[in-house]
Amino acid sequence: MARNERQTREANDFIRAGDSWEPVGHTPLPGILELRNWDRRLLQTWKPFYVPVTDKCSLCTYGECDLSEGRRGSCGVDSSAMQARLTLRTCCEGLAKILAQARRLIDYLVEVKGRELPVDLGDKIGIEAPHIRTVLGIKPASLGDLERILCYIEDQLALLLASANTGFEAAVSDLESKAMHASMLTHTVMEAADLAAITGFAFPSSKADTALIDVGLAAVDTKKPVILLVGDDTVSAVCLVDYLRHSGLEGKIEVVGMGPVAHDLVRYCPTAKIAGPLSALPFVLRSGIADVVMCGGGNLLTDLLSETRAAGAAFIATDAGTACGLEDISSDNTEEILIELLREKSILLPDPSKAAAVAVEAALKLSASRSKAPPPESSGQHEAGKMRVGRGPVMDTEIRKVGAPLVLGTIPGVIAIVGGSNYPGSPGDIADIAEEFAKRKYIVVLAGDSAIAAALKTDNEGKSIYERYPPDFDAGGVINMGPGVSSAHISGAAIKIASIFAALPLRANYEVVADYILNRVGACGLAWGACGEEELALATGCNRLGIPVIVGPRCIKYGRLYLSKPGETDWSVMDGRSKQVVDTGEPSPEHLVNLLADKGAVIVALAKLCMRKNDTPQGRATKLTHYIGLHRQYFGKLPADAHLFIRRASDIPIFFKKELQAQLGESGWQEKPVLSLPTLVGTYRSQVTLDDVVH
Numbered sequence: 001m002a003r004n005e006r007q008t009r010e011a012n013d014f015i016r017a018g019d020s021w022e023p024v025g026h027t028p029l030p031g032i033l034e035l036r037n038w039d040r041r042l043l044q045t046w047k048p049f050y051v052p053v054t055d056k057c058s059l060c061t062y063g064e065c066d067l068s069e070g071r072r073g074s075c076g077v078d079s080s081a082m083q084a085r086l087t088l089r090t091c092c093e094g095l096a097k098i099l100a101q102a103r104r105l106i107d108y109l110v111e112v113k114g115r116e117l118p119v120d121l122g123d124k125i126g127i128e129a130p131h132i133r134t135v136l137g138i139k140p141a142s143l144g145d146l147e148r149i150l151c152y153i154e155d156q157l158a159l160l161l162a163s164a165n166t167g168f169e170a171a172v173s174d175l176e177s178k179a180m181h182a183s184m185l186t187h188t189v190m191e192a193a194d195l196a197a198i199t200g201f202a203f204p205s206s207k208a209d210t211a212l213i214d215v216g217l218a219a220v221d222t223k224k225p226v227i228l229l230v231g232d233d234t235v236s237a238v239c240l241v242d243y244l245r246h247s248g249l250e251g252k253i254e255v256v257g258m259g260p261v262a263h264d265l266v267r268y269c270p271t272a273k274i275a276g277p278l279s280a281l282p283f284v285l286r287s288g289i290a291d292v293v294m295c296g297g298g299n300l301l302t303d304l305l306s307e308t309r310a311a312g313a314a315f316i317a318t319d320a321g322t323a324c325g326l327e328d329i330s331s332d333n334t335e336e337i338l339i340e341l342l343r344e345k346s347i348l349l350p351d352p353s354k355a356a357a358v359a360v361e362a363a364l365k366l367s368a369s370r371s372k373a374p375p376p377e378s379s380g381q382h383e384a385g386k387m388r389v390g391r392g393p394v395m396d397t398e399i400r401k402v403g404a405p406l407v408l409g410t411i412p413g414v415i416a417i418v419g420g421s422n423y424p425g426s427p428g429d430i431a432d433i434a435e436e437f438a439k440r441k442y443i444v445v446l447a448g449d450s451a452i453a454a455a456l457k458t459d460n461e462g463k464s465i466y467e468r469y470p471p472d473f474d475a476g477g478v479i480n481m482g483p484g485v486s487s488a489h490i491s492g493a494a495i496k497i498a499s500i501f502a503a504l505p506l507r508a509n510y511e512v513v514a515d516y517i518l519n520r521v522g523a524c525g526l527a528w529g530a531c532g533e534e535e536l537a538l539a540t541g542c543n544r545l546g547i548p549v550i551v552g553p554r555c556i557k558y559g560r561l562y563l564s565k566p567g568e569t570d571w572s573v574m575d576g577r578s579k580q581v582v583d584t585g586e587p588s589p590e591h592l593v594n595l596l597a598d599k600g601a602v603i604v605a606l607a608k609l610c611m612r613k614n615d616t617p618q619g620r621a622t623k624l625t626h627y628i629g630l631h632r633q634y635f636g637k638l639p640a641d642a643h644l645f646i647r648r649a650s651d652i653p654i655f656f657k658k659e660l661q662a663q664l665g666e667s668g669w670q671e672k673p674v675l676s677l678p679t680l681v682g683t684y685r686s687q688v689t690l691d692d693v694v695h
C-alpha cells in the first residue's frame, strides 16, 4: 500500500533511515496491508482448513446466527470467515498478552536504569535483533528504542483489533493475513522483551554452556521457607532475588518457579529451583510445600487463589493483569501490608519491591507456624532432573558454522519444541522426541514449558537430555533457549542464517527473508501441548516466516490449520537462475500448520517437514534417510510419498535404494530438476523482484 509523504517521513525518522548499516527494504514499519500479497501467496498453496467448534455464532447482538450448510450470518460472514475472524482475535490476544508482559518489563527497566541503557547481548552476537531489523528496519540501540518499538506494535494491535469487529473485515484471506501480521509482531515483541531482560538483568548471553539447574519437586528443600512464583512476572522474580541477596537471606529461603517466570528466575539466580512444568501446578499447590505464592499473569490455571488458600499458604497477586478480585494495598507501608497478608492470606501488590519484602517476611513467619510434609512418594510427581539455564539468542559464530550445512541440507534440520507441556501421551514424550532428533544430528532447540518438561526424563545414570547432549547450536546439540518469549530467538536464528550465510540484507526486507527461509532453511516447530493464545500467534508467526509447525490435538479448539491437498496443490516455484516457473510436484514443506496426536506420527512428520526445495542431492539423501528410517521405525513400512521427494537418482539414500527404486517404478516417477535458487518471488504480485533474491 502506497504511503503518503508524511507517513514516509515519520517512518524514516523512526527507523533512522539515514543510518547506513543496510539499505532500507520495501517494508519499513509495515502496516496491516503491506505484507498482504506475501500472505495471499502462502495461502494459495497452504489453504486455511477450518474446524469450527460450533455452527452457531453469537458474537454480536444481531445473532445468534446459524452458519451451517453454507449459510451466512446477518453481518454477511460464512462459517469460514467467522472462524478466520476468531483466529485473528486469538492471535491479537496472544500479541496483547506478550505486549503487556514486555511493557511491564521495559517500563520497569526504563524507570530503574534509564532509556539510554545500551542493548548489550555480549561480544558474540552482532545481529542483536533479527526480527526487529527485518520487520521494522531499525537496529535497536537502547531501552528507549525498545520502548518506541512497543508503541509501534501497540498501534498495529489497535488497527488489527478494529478489523476483527463485527461488520469490518469479512474476507477469509484478509482475516488470515491480519492474523499473520499480529503473529509476526508477536515474534517481534517477544524479541524486544527478551533483549530488554537480558540487557537489564544481565541474563546469560553469548554463552552456550549455561548452568545446569534442578527441576522437579524432589529438588525443593521443604525444610526451608518456600516462596513459589508462578506466571510471567519477571520483574517481581528479580526484585525478590535482589531482596534476599541484600538482606543476607539467599540460600535460607527456597525460591521456586513455575511457568515462564521459572526460566527467568534461574537465569537470574541459578540456585533457585523449578518445581516442574506448569501442568504440575495443581499438584504442587495441593502438596502444601509453598508458604507464599506470588502470582504474576500468564498462566493457564485460574483458581490459584482458592488452591493456595486451601493449602494454608499466603497469596500475593503481583500483576495488574491478574488482580484476582483482591484489594490493592500497595500504598500502605510494608509492615502494614505484611500484617494484612498474614491476616487475610491474600493481597494484590503490584509494587515489585514491596511484594519482595512482604513475601520474604511472610514466608519466614508462616514457615515457622506450619508443618509441611514432603509430597507423597506415590504421587508420580517425584521426577527430578537437570535443565540447562536458558541461553538466549544463538551466537553469530554458531550461525556461521551451521549456515552452509543447514541450507545445503547436510545438517538435516532444526527441530524447535516450544509451548505448553500438557501434551498427549506420556510426560517423557517431549524428551523422547528431542532425543530422537539429537541422535540423528539435527539441531534441537526448546523453549518454554516444553524445555522444562524435557529435563524430567532421565537415563539410568540420572542424566537428563541436557546433560547427555552438547549445548551448542550445531548438529546433535540440545539447547534450552529460555522462557516462551525466547522462542523468538529460534525463528531469529533462521533469519540470521539468511543474513550471515546468504548475505541477504535484513533491513525492512521481510518478504525476501521469509521466502529464503521457506525455500531453504529446513526448520520446523512443534507446539504439542495445550496452547495459549500466544502460542497460536507464535505458530502463525512462524508460518508467515516460512517455518512449518505441528500442533497438538488440544489446538483443534482454535479451529484453523494451513494444509496442502494431495494431488490438488500447485507446487510451482520460480527458478531464480533460469527465471522460469517450474512445477516441482514436491510437497515441501507439505503443510504450514498441521495437527497430530501420536508421538510416532509427530516424529515422522517433523523429519518430512525439514525437506526444502533447495536441498542439494547429498542433503536430500540425508533427509530422506531419516524420514524413511523413522517412518519404518514407527509405521513398519516405507512412506508412500517418498518418491515425491526424489528429483534425481542422486537423491536416493543408499540404504533404501533397492526398495525405493521399486516404488519409483510403480509410481511412474520421472526425473525432475534440482533447483539451486527456488523462490516464490515472481509467482505473485509484489514490490520485491527477482533481483532482490538473486545475488
Ligand code: SF4
Binding pocket: 057, 058, 059, 060, 061, 062, 063, 064, 065, 072, 073, 074, 075, 076, 077, 082, 166
Ligand atoms: S458476528 Fe455476524 S454471524 Fe456472528 S452473531 Fe453477529 S451478525 Fe451473526
